[in-house]
Amino acid sequence: MNTLRRLSLLSLIVLLNSCDKSIDQPSLTVYEPAGLDAQGGQWKPFVLNSTDEVSVPAPLTTESSTYKAELQELKSLSVTAEQQKTIDYWSAGGVYRWNELARTLAANYNLPPVYDEIQKKYPVPDAANPTAEPKFPFCNPPYASRMFAYLGVAQYDALVAAWKYKYQYNRLAPAKVDAGITSTLPVTDLPSYPSEDAVVAAASFEVLKVMFPGEVAKLTATYEAHRNSRIWAKANVRSDLEAGEALGKAVAAKVIARAKADGMGAANNQAAVAAMIADAKARGLRKEWTSLDAPARPPMLPTFGNVKTWNFTDAQKVTMRPSPPPALGSAGFEKDMQELRDMGKKLTRDQHRIASYWSDGVGSYTPPGHWNREAANLTRKYKENELRAARTMALVGTSLMDAGIACWDTKFFYYTPRPFQVDHAVRSTIGTPNFPSFTSGHSTFSGAAATVLAYLFPNDADAMQALAAEASVSRIYGCIHYRSDSDVGLVHGKSVGEYAVKRAQLDGAGR
Amino acid sequence: MAQTPTDGIMMGKHLICNVASYSNSQWSQYWEGTLKRSNANVGTFTSQNVMLMSAYGLTKNLNVIAGLPYIWNRSNGGHFSRQEGIQDLSVWLKYRAFRAETSLGTFALFATGGISAPANQYIPDMLPYSIGLRSKTASIKGIAHYKFKGFYLTGHAGYIRRSNIHIDRDSYQYDGVMYDTHEVMVPDVVDASARLGYINKYVQVEGFIDNMTSQSGDDIRRQDMPFPTNKMDQTQLGGMAKVHMYLKNGSFFTLVGQYSQVTAGRNVGQARMYTVGIQHTFNVTGRSSDLP
Numbered sequence: 001m002n003t004l005r006r007l008s009l010l011s012l013i014v015l016l017n018s019c020d021k022s023i024d025q026p027s028l029t030v031y032e033p034a035g036l037d038a039q040g041g042q043w044k045p046f047v048l049n050s051t052d053e054v055s056v057p058a059p060l061t062t063e064s065s066t067y068k069a070e071l072q073e074l075k076s077l078s079v080t081a082e083q084q085k086t087i088d089y090w091s092a093g094g095v096y097r098w099n100e101l102a103r104t105l106a107a108n109y110n111l112p113p114v115y116d117e118i119q120k121k122y123p124v125p126d127a128a129n130p131t132a133e134p135k136f137p138f139c140n141p142p143y144a145s146r147m148f149a150y151l152g153v154a155q156y157d158a159l160v161a162a163w164k165y166k167y168q169y170n171r172l173a174p175a176k177v178d179a180g181i182t183s184t185l186p187v188t189d190l191p192s193y194p195s196e197d198a199v200v201a202a203a204s205f206e207v208l209k210v211m212f213p214g215e216v217a218k219l220t221a222t223y224e225a226h227r228n229s230r231i232w233a234k235a236n237v238r239s240d241l242e243a244g245e246a247l248g249k250a251v252a253a254k255v256i257a258r259a260k261a262d263g264m265g266a267a268n269n270q271a272a273v274a275a276m277i278a279d280a281k282a283r284g285l286r287k288e289w290t291s292l293d294a295p296a297r298p299p300m301l302p303t304f305g306n307v308k309t310w311n312f313t314d315a316q317k318v319t320m321r322p323s324p325p326p327a328l329g330s331a332g333f334e335k336d337m338q339e340l341r342d343m344g345k346k347l348t349r350d351q352h353r354i355a356s357y358w359s360d361g362v363g364s365y366t367p368p369g370h371w372n373r374e375a376a377n378l379t380r381k382y383k384e385n386e387l388r389a390a391r392t393m394a395l396v397g398t399s400l401m402d403a404g405i406a407c408w409d410t411k412f413f414y415y416t417p418r419p420f421q422v423d424h425a426v427r428s429t430i431g432t433p434n435f436p437s438f439t440s441g442h443s444t445f446s447g448a449a450a451t452v453l454a455y456l457f458p459n460d461a462d463a464m465q466a467l468a469a470e471a472s473v474s475r476i477y478g479c480i481h482y483r484s485d486s487d488v489g490l491v492h493g494k495s496v497g498e499y500a501v502k503r504a505q506l507d508g509a510g511r
Numbered sequence: 512m513a514q515t516p517t518d519g520i521m522m523g524k525h526l527i528c529n530v531a532s533y534s535n536s537q538w539s540q541y542w543e544g545t546l547k548r549s550n551a552n553v554g555t556f557t558s559q560n561v562m563l564m565s566a567y568g569l570t571k572n573l574n575v576i577a578g579l580p581y582i583w584n585r586s587n588g589g590h591f592s593r594q595e596g597i598q599d600l601s602v603w604l605k606y607r608a609f610r611a612e613t614s615l616g617t618f619a620l621f622a623t624g625g626i627s628a629p630a631n632q633y634i635p636d637m638l639p640y641s642i643g644l645r646s647k648t649a650s651i652k653g654i655a656h657y658k659f660k661g662f663y664l665t666g667h668a669g670y671i672r673r674s675n676i677h678i679d680r681d682s683y684q685y686d687g688v689m690y691d692t693h694e695v696m697v698p699d700v701v702d703a704s705a706r707l708g709y710i711n712k713y714v715q716v717e718g719f720i721d722n723m724t725s726q727s728g729d730d731i732r733r734q735d736m737p738f739p740t741n742k743m744d745q746t747q748l749g750g751m752a753k754v755h756m757y758l759k760n761g762s763f764f765t766l767v768g769q770y771s772q773v774t775a776g777r778n779v780g781q782a783r784m785y786t787v788g789i790q791h792t793f794n795v796t797g798r799s800s801d802l803p
Contacts, residue, residue, distance in 0.1 A: 023692060111734050293552060362734075
């Protein structure tokens with residue numbers, strides 16, 4: 001018995017000490033880009049009509065004393081361990097890291113306002129007072145789709161301009177100019193003036209300050225860390241950074257001007273809801289969607305469908321709008337409804353896994369964030385340079401925002417009830433979003449993003465389409481969408497994505 | 512009669528005690544971080560469980576205890592589906608390290624070591640509906656027990672090591688930071704209790720206070736759902752009573768009732784809970800039971 005006692009005590013001590021609680025996350029290493037895209041300055045931007053809209057002054061020659069002093073600064077640098085960590089972090093890619101930060105902010109801000117028991121209403125977040133409850137923004141899926149789109153576009157347009165001036169002035173990296181300098185990052189033939197990292201940092205910083213006005217302090221620190229990492233790595237001199245910063249800011253100002261005028265300010269027009277319902281009823285709707293939140297919450301951004309699109313016109317949006325779903329009470333509707341009633345009883349663990357994996361609900365970075373992550377990972381997988389990575393993110397980002405607009409337009413055009421509203425026996429494991437059912441937002445977002453990614457990364461085309469199909473069906477497994485919502489949404493999303501592909505075919509970048 | 516890893520009672524050698532109990536816990540208010548609130552999207556939350564448990568005297572100073580609950584969780588507000596299933600299998604060894612009978616009463620010290628592991632692939636990150644956190648645990652507890660003329664005072668303190676878990680998602684946030692992995696940290700817990708009671712051959716009554724305090728973790732964010740990383744703390748007050756009924760064959764049945772109320776908490780519901788149970792104790796060798 002003593003042996004048993006000793007053994008059990010020993011095994012307990014081993015158990016208590018063996019499990020390390022730290023969370024292993026994949027660490028991202030630096031790569032040398034697969035290509036430099038020397039003609040990238042000719043690519044078609046999204047917001048700029050031409051790169052001539054912004055100018056970058058000619059750099060000082062490499063013979064000038066000022067430039068030599070800048071080189072000397074790099075030579076005499078000694079880097080602390082903490083600084084090296086910052087270098088390593090940003091070496092994963094500026095476009096990648098800023099998108100990753102945007103995903104974190106999206107998740108941090110994806111919380112619906114709390115009901116005000118005294119005023120008897122849900123307060124609306126106030127951009128002028130972003131840190132007060134409810135914090136601004138409520139980064140819901142439409143808001144997130146728009147935020148990612150402008151981030152990607154600002155990075156891309158600014159980098160197109162940067163590439164133009166890089167190859168126009170052709171000032172090489174410090175380590176190429178002076179053999180006495182060894183950068184701790186890979187050195188390519190990409191001209192270093194203006195610095196692509198400073199361009200990305202400034203453009204991203206300016207856009208995210210507008211999108212998350214309560215995060216200026218954190219964003220400022222991030223911006224400075226990114227910028228400094230290039231000096232510490234001896235990858236840029238100060239004038240590379242200063243020119244990049246000015247260019248990034250100038251382009252961001254134009255992109256932000258587009259954002260201010262895109263109609264987002266009118267996307268939460270609750271006054272329009274009564275007419276929307278009346279119109280949907282006139283078209284044959286038998287029972288309109290009502291909020292499942294308690295107390296009932298006004299629908300999420302009911303007029304987001306009117307916001308300005310990127311890759312197609314309003315007329316094309318209307319032409320693409322899906323035909324109506326099976327009417328309540330019809331045989332087609334009953335078939336979909338019965339599938340959900342059965343789902344509640346027969347849901348397998350793997351089906352739940354899929355529902356949960358794609359839930360992307362409150363507190364998450366939303367479906368647009370999920371697809372931004374897929375896209376950002378592919379830019380690294382294929383070792384895209386900063387410009388090409390930004391193009392990927394801009395094409396996917398604009399397509400996701402287009403999908404959000406087209407889907408919201410459809411949802412509030414038909415105004416159909418959620419499954420739980422029709423039958424309270426159909427309960428969800430993942431939470432029902434606060435807007436009408438037809439079509440599924442997940443399906444539309446996923447169809448659009450997967451179509452763009454399948455075009456950009458043909459080796460991963462099947463994988464992307466499979467992910468989109470899984471995201472789409474996940475909403476049926478979660479019992480929050482009828483099959484018709486998901487199937488039609490996925491097809492609609494693919495049509496949305498095709499417009500971004502058309503743009504990509506003509507933007508001068510090749511595939 | 513030992514049926515918990517934290518009381519001051521041992522089963523005699525060869526005695527086995529089989530327990531079946533039913534618990535019902537309800538709350539309509541919870542702490543979102545430190546803010547106490549109600550939420551019409553949850554309404555009243557009800558958790559029920561049926562617990563099967565056995566304690567066996569390997570020797571008079573070493574007992575082994577095992578337990579397995581089936582849990583049902585639901586709420587009457589909102590549109591989330593209920594969750595139910597077999598939860599975690601627990602096994603404890605309880606060792607009486609010291610016992611002294613003096614004219615001033617009986618003193619005893621115990622050490623309990625336990626492990627638990629999920630017996631099922633249940634969903635851990637659908638809180639509060641999830642039936643558990645899916646963590647594997649290893650715990651160690653120290654118990655001090657003093658008895659004088661039937662009156663007793665028992666205190667315990669323990670540490671529960673909880674393993675990280677894997678959730679279906681590979682992206683989540685903990686304390687404002689995004690993690691791109693399925694792996695989720697679950698806080699370790701320190702627990703402690705004090706029990707004051709009276710026991711004789713036929714009855715036992717006691718009042719207790721217990722506390723669990725997470726050693727790390729974050730708060731539920733405003734209007735968010737709970738998550739396994741949350742720092743879940745609570746203090747509850749309760750009372751327990753047992754009645755023993757002896758059979759001619761030397762075995763005996765025990766009826767147990769318990770009621771408790773959470774009085775303070777963080778990231779948990781303010782639950783009140785009752786438990787009713789029946790126990791059967793007998794000597795596996797067929798001899799008449801040695802009574803405590």
